[in-house]
Amino acid sequence: MxxxxxxxxxxxxxxxxxxxxxxxxxxxxxxxxxxxxxxxxxxxxxxxxxxxxxxxxxxxxxxxxxxxxxxxxxxxxxxxxxxxxxxxxxxxxxxxxxxxxxxxxxxxxxxxxxxxxxxxxxxxxxxxxVKLSLAFNLRSEGETRMQEMRESMEVETLDFIKRRMELMTVIHHDAKLQAFMETKLQEIALLEEDEDSKRREKQLQNQNGGKKSDVYLQAYNTLVEMTGERDLCQIERIFIRNEERNFALINYINEQHYKLNKLKRCINKRKSDILFLELENKRLEEQRAREFQELESEVEKNSCVADSLEKQCAVVQKRLDDLMTGISSLYAEIMQTSVTVTLxxxxxxxxxxxxxxxxxxxxxxxxxxxxxxxxxxxxxxxxxxxxxxxxxxxxxxxxxx
Structure with missing residues (x-):
């Protein structure tokens, strides 16, 4: 208009x-x-x-x-x-x-x-x-780290399962040995408690000593076969070392359980962080898409306005140039001198x-x-x-x- x-x-x-x-x-x-x-x-x-x-x-x-x-x-x-x-x-x-x-x-x-x-x-x-490229880089880096963590977790899980099986086998054998040793130690303790009564009943023991000595001899032979030692003190030290080793293995198993629980908590936290980052990234992408569309529409509108104004400016400039040319020619005719007419x-x-x-x-x-x-x-x-x-x-x- x-x-x-x-x-x-x-x-x-x-x-x-x-x-x-x-x-x-x-x-x-x-x-x-x-x-x-x-x-x-x-x-x-x-x-x-x-x-x-x-x-x-x-x-x-x-x-x-x-x-x-x-x-x-x-x-x-x-x-x-x-x-x-x-x-x-x-x-x-x-x-x-x-x-x-x-x-x-x-x-x-x-x-x-x-x-x-x-x-x-x-x-x-x-x-x-720039922000979008940075977000994409962070997303790629997070996905790479997640993949690495998954691979490391799988490797550690396999190692843990393998070592757990080995430890369970060792614990099972040690538990059997410990039960046998506890039984024998209880029998020895009972024998020590009844030592006085055995002395008093020496005669009766001498009469029945043949059968009991056979039982003790059989137990002693079993311990010798298992430990490879004949000295009772040495056998006792072996049992004590095995007990300490069993306690160490139990502590190691407990520590591995603690690490496993810690890794599970870390994995769950990483999963929640990844989910949050994915949702945040999706929200930011939608927001950037909306802003980009708004900016494109505004730029297109401004471009149309600028083109219209440029056309109007060109028409005005042409009219002004025509007027200035006419004024210049009239000035030259009247004043007998030429002059450059400007705005x-x-x-x-x-x-x-x-x-x-x-x-x-x-x-x-x-x-x-x-x-x-x-x-x-x-x-x-x-x-x-x-x-x-x-x-x-x-x-x-x-x-x-």
């Missing part, structure tokens, strides 16, 4: 400028012709005045010339009025040119703001791309043209020839003090006489 209004205003300004140039050219040609006719008429009058009896002889011709001059004066007066109106409308043209210049400056400011906004959006897009000096050039045209009209009005004074006396652009009253036809005829 604004573009159509600007185009219409520029077309009107261009048409008025063309009419102004055409009228100005016609007025100049007409003024030149009138000046020539007036000069010829004055020269003829002067020649006739120098001839004796010329006034009476050529009185009729003089009256005809004066009527012709009055007709030309009236035509010149009408053309002068048209030129005055045209010069008065020049102020409107300057206002329109100033308005167009303001519109052009406003368009430049809007374009600059859009460029800054686009630069800001581009920087935001670059930051988002900075167009108002000054127009003011100079007006001053020069007024000066030329004043110079023409101040000449000695009465017809020229009559022609320029009522020019509307002249100052009030320099305007003269038009002569009536009666007064003109009296002057002719």
């Amino acid at each position: 604004a573009t159509d209004i600007f185009k219409e205003e520029y077309n009107n300004v261009q048409e008025e400028n063309d009419r102004y140039r055409q009228l100005n050219s016609q007025l100049k040609d007409h003024l030149v012709c009138l000046d020539r006719e007036i000069a010829v008429a004055d020269s003829r009058i002067q020649e006739k005045l120098t001839i004796p009896g010329g006034i009476v002889k050529h009185q009729g011709k003089h009256r005809r010339h004066m009527g012709r001059i009055r007709i030309l004066e009236n035509e010149l007066h009408q053309d002068t009025i048209k030129f005055s109106k045209l010069m008065c409308s020049n102020a409107d043209y300057r206002k329109k040119i100033a308005h167009l210049q303001q519109q052009k400056v406003t368009g430049w400011n809007i374009e600059e703001k859009l460029n800054r906004h686009l630069a800001t959006q581009q920087s935001i897009m670059d930051k988002l791309e 900075d000096n167009v108002v000054n050039v127009l003011a100079t043209l007006e001053d020069r045209i007024i000066e030329l009209l004043l110079q023409a009005n101040m000449q000695d020839e009465p017809p020229q004074k009559l022609l320029l006396g009522n020019f509307d652009l002249l100052p009030e003090g320099r305007k003269s009253q038009p002569r009536s036809p009666k007064f003109a005829r009296s002057d002719g006489k």
Whole structure:
């Protein structure tokens, strides 16, 4: 809508400028012709005045010339009025040119703001791309670490199962040996407690000693087969070492159970962290996608606005260039010098043209020839003090006489 209004205003300004140039050219040609006719008429009058009896002889011709001059004066007066109106409308043209210049400056400011906004959006897009690449790198690194942890956990789990089987086998054998040793130690303790009674019943023991000695001998032979030692003290030390080793293995198993539970807790924590990171990454990706779509739509909208403003600016610039070309050519015709018209000096050039045209009209009005004074006396652009009253036809005829 604004573009159509600007185009219409520029077309009107261009048409008025063309009419102004055409009228100005016609007025100049007409003024030149009138000046020539007036000069010829004055020269003829002067020649006739120098001839004796010329006034009476050529009185009729003089009256005809004066009527012709009055007709030309009236035509010149009408053309002068048209030129005055045209010069008065020049102020409107300057206002329109100033308005167009303001519109052009406003368009430049809007374009600059859009460029800054686009630069800001581009920087935001670059930051988002950097964050996105960093998130992808972190995700890849987390997946790599998760894979490594899974592989290490599988290896440690297999090792743990293998060692656990070995330890369970050793514990099973040690448990059997410990149960056997406890049984034998309890029997030995019972034997030591009953040592006094055995002494008192020595005879009875001697009678029954054959059977019990066979049992003890069998147990002793079994211990010798298992330990490979015949000394009871050495066998006791072997049992004590086995007991200590069993306690150490039990502690090791408990430690492995603690490590396994710790690894399970760590795995569960890693799984929860991975799930949280995946959800967070999904949320960030959706947010970035929405922001990216919004930025793309905004950039597209700003690009359309910028293109429209550039087209309007080009049209305004073309119209201004045409106006400046016309003003420059008019200035060259009137001032007889060439000048480069720009946006900075167009108002000054127009003011100079007006001053020069007024000066030329004043110079023409101040000449000695009465017809020229009559022609320029009522020019509307002249100052009030320099305007003269038009002569009536009666007064003109009296002057002719």
